[in-house]
Amino acid sequence: xxxxxxxxxxxSNEEEPVHLPCNHSTISGTDYIHWYRxxxxxxxxxxxxxxxxxxxNRMASLAIAEDRKSSxxxxxxxxxxxxxxxxxxxxxxxxxxxxxxxxxxxxxIKP
Amino acid sequence: xxxxxxxPKYLFRKEGQNVTLSCEQNLNHDAMYWYRQDPGQGLRLxxxxxxxxxxxxxxxxxxxxxxxxKKESFPLTVTSAQKNPTAFYLCASKRGHxxxxxxxxxxxxxxxxxx
Numbered sequence: 001x002x003x004x005x006x007x008x009x010x011x012s013n014e015e016e017p018v019h020l021p022c023n024h025s026t027i028s029g030t031d032y033i034h035w036y037r038x039x040x041x042x043x044x045x046x047x048x049x050x051x052x053x054x055x056x057n058r059m060a061s062l063a064i065a066e067d068r069k070s071s072x073x074x075x076x077x078x079x080x081x082x083x084x085x086x087x088x089x090x091x092x093x094x095x096x097x098x099x100x101x102x103x104x105x106x107x108x109i110k111p
Numbered sequence: 112x113x114x115x116x117x118x119p120k121y122l123f124r125k126e127g128q129n130v131t132l133s134c135e136q137n138l139n140h141d142a143m144y145w146y147r148q149d150p151g152q153g154l155r156l157x158x159x160x161x162x163x164x165x166x167x168x169x170x171x172x173x174x175x176x177x178x179x180x181k182k183e184s185f186p187l188t189v190t191s192a193q194k195n196p197t198a199f200y201l202c203a204s205k206r207g208h209x210x211x212x213x214x215x216x217x218x219x220x221x222x223x224x225x226x
Contacts, residue, residue: 041199041220043201044201044217046215098159101155104153
């Protein structure tokens with residue numbers, strides 16, 4: 001089964017970079033790695049996704065290991081509004097292509 | 112603006128009642144999903160639909176029912192058979208269920224409480 005492993009929580013100081021890791025050793029060759037984040041009492045929102053190459057957008061950067069068994073979401077300059085639960089998710093081909101959601105990483109930003 | 116609308120935001124259910132949560136999307140997406148989230152937990156899939164007039168059970172379908180009569184609508188009924196329905200319910204949609212590269216979009220969620 002496709003599975004991701006993330007730390008339960010991380011802390012960072014405001015205006016400093018944050019690196020959120022995700023292990024996905026069983027990823028298949030054609031699966032994108034997606035990152036979403038969820039603020040309290042809201043639906044998750046898309047952050048970024050990638051396949052092999054590193055990706056950048058206005059919210060974050062995604063660094064993907066060469067063997068694709070891990071990835072890191074990078075918030076270049078965290079603000080208090082970035083405090084959320086961050087999910088790294090994959091598609092599970094064995095479960096009829098369902099997306100697999102773990103418990104995510106709770107990111108705490110200290111002022 | 113395109114998006115997903117869930118209603119109501121808050122709902123109270125008495126023991127033995129069925130309640131229906133609404134989900135509407137105007138993104139022209141084929142795939143739609145219902146997830147349940149308990150406090151401090153990740154998302155668990157209840158039901159999903161890959162296309163109109165078709166739906167499949169997810170991991171925790173017992174006590175729930177859905178319909179997909181229109182592309183834009185995917186209502187969820189929480190039946191009296193669901194013994195512990197108090198949770199945060201999230202509806203989502205995606206252009207194609209099987210495609211790995213498509214982004215999934217979520218509604219703002221509905222809080223259901225049993226009183």
